[in-house]
Amino acid sequence: MSLxxxxxxxxxxxxxxxxxxxxxxxxxxxxxxxxLAPTSSxxxxxxxxxxxxxELKEKMMAGALNPEVMRDSSHVLVFAAWDSYSNEKIDQxxxxxxxxxxxxxxxxxxxxxxxxxxxxxxxxxxxxxxxxRQTYIALGFALAQAAELKIDSTPAEGFSNExxxxxxxxxxxxxxxxxxxYLGYKDEEKDxxxxxxxxRVPMEEFIIKK
Numbered sequence: 120m121s122l123x124x125x126x127x128x129x130x131x132x133x134x135x136x137x138x139x140x141x142x143x144x145x146x147x148x149x150x151x152x153x154x155l156a157p158t159s160s161x162x163x164x165x166x167x168x169x170x171x172x173x174e175l176k177e178k179m180m181a182g183a184l185n186p187e188v189m190r191d192s193s194h195v196l197v198f199a200a201w202d203s204y205s206n207e208k209i210d211q212x213x214x215x216x217x218x219x220x221x222x223x224x225x226x227x228x229x230x231x232x233x234x235x236x237x238x239x240x241x242x243x244x245x246x247x248x249x250x251x252r253q254t255y256i257a258l259g260f261a262l263a264q265a266a267e268l269k270i271d272s273t274p275a276e277g278f279s280n281e282x283x284x285x286x287x288x289x290x291x292x293x294x295x296x297x298x299x300x301y302l303g304y305k306d307e308e309k310d311x312x313x314x315x316x317x318x319r320v321p322m323e324e325f326i327i328k329k
Contacts, residue, residue, distance in 0.1 A: 122263065125267050126266060128266060128269070129262065130312050130313060131272070131312065132303070132310055133305075133309070133310050134191070135188060135192045135306055136303070136304050136305065136307075140303070145270060146194060148268065149264045149268070149302065150169070150261075152261060152263070153167055153257045153264075156259075157256060158256065159249070161212070162208075164250040165257070165297070166292070167197065167257070168197040168287055170194065170195040170196075171194050171195075173190075175286065175287075176189055176190055176195055179278065179282060182282050185277065189299070192301035193303035194302045195299055196261065196299065196301075198255075198299070199297060200294065201293060202246070202250075203246040204238040204241075254298060255298070258274060258298055258300060261300055270302055271304055271305040272301065273300070274298060276298050
């Protein structure tokens with residue numbers, strides 16, 4: 120199927136069958152698509168935490184708008200962004216880039232000096248606003264890959280960031296949760312949205328040409 124057909128197929132699942140689990144192979148394919156998503160300056164300023172442990176999922180349910188969806192999903196992907204930029208983080212990323220490409224370290228120094236100066240002039244809150252936005256690009260790639268594999272998914276912002284951060288120990292990693300992605304296989308009887316037509320704004324209204 121084409122990407123458009125896959126996107127027409129998918130919807131935000133409203134109920135999952137807890138007895139059906141996403142295979143490790145398919146999960147890794149979704150994670151690889153997520154890892155390959157583009158990010159600003161190639162910094163990949165976020166990480167994805169994979170939660171399969173049922174006890175952890177049930178702890179994270181506190182404050183979730185759709186707790187049963189979280190509980191019954193096969194896996195919960197937590198998109199967590201850097202809480203701030205730092206010169207050290209930028210150097211670490213670009214040292215890795217040059218090492219992989221077999222280039223001398225510092226090869227991109229003129230560019231990294233520019234972005235360091237830009238981020239040095241910003242507050243940590245501004246940093247997080249930027250790193251958080253990067254996660255949504257990767258979330259889109261994960262959604263598309265899941266649809267290609269015919270794995271149901273539900274993106275979610277309706278949860279307690281504070282609870283998730285504490286339960287997963289994200290502060291100690293310099294991360295803050297941004298969004299979640301539930302993965303699994305829908306409950307055919309309980310997923311009321313699955314039988315409804317997909318609705319989007321008409322193309323002639325959605326696209327504005329100048």
